[in-house]
Amino acid sequence: MERVRKWVQVVIGFLINSSWSFPFTKTIYQGPLKVICSPGLNCYSCPASTTYCPLGAIQQLLGGLRISLENGQYFFGFSIIGTIGVFGGLFGRMICGWACPFGFIQEILHKIPTRKFAIPRLLSYGKFFFLLVFVVILPLALIDEFGTGNPWFCKFVCPAGTLEAGLPMILLQPNLRHTIGLLFLNKFIIMVLILTWAVFASRPFCRTICPLGAFYALFSKVRLIKLHLNEAKCTNCKACHHVCPMGVKFNESPDDPECITCLACMNKACQFDAISLEIGGMPLSVPNKGLSPANKP
């Protein structure tokens, strides 16, 4: 199942970044597919990107809200809110585990053999701070002389934007290099720190900073596809704790907002069939690789 997940990550990564003419055009794809919302974090300005990033779109929406209302345009971006609402309601943070290119990059970096470190659970609240302050409050509240707010998270923090868009565009368009200033250096340092952290700790950006992960985490209890704990079968052996890339103690918190439904606990750890995948409360039968007749209860 882990191999299937990896293939899904690769295929979705290619599908949402399928404009490969950029080495010749040296520009960002602006074709008809750009109206499609990417489920995970994937920068709009990545030269290969054929979709838009939901996080950037929300900030643009909120940043322009005041001026829209002043002009009598009461349209509130229903397509963006509706799309990510549907993603969240169906999959929640499963999107982080299966469909986010920046999550996939962190997983690859974490395979570099080094000593690994845990991330304190307290830091996981950081992503809700970034969602509330950088994605909602600042774009809404701080406006320029034209009445427009900035996409604060994209502009000042987002390491995916620096990696997927900033660096490639500077390489493709040498005339952009004179624009490199403190703002770019600040984002470049953030990107380097996060990518380095990902070598030593599992998915640090997803767990502590990503506002999109925070948004999808709000659906952890109500999403259609999620894991179920059969308490009657659980022996509290805690084997599931040791394989979780998100630091979840599944038997203690089966609806944990950190769970990205990677299925490692179900397939690699639990020997007692206590964990199952459900769609709308209906169990899906997935073979448990860890179970052998000898250790069945």
Ligand code: SF4
């Ligand atoms: S609780 Fe299980 S499915 Fe969820 S992230 Fe951890 S190992 Fe993956």
Ligand code: SF4
């Ligand atoms: S591995 Fe299975 S049996 Fe052990 S604590 Fe986790 S859910 Fe319970």
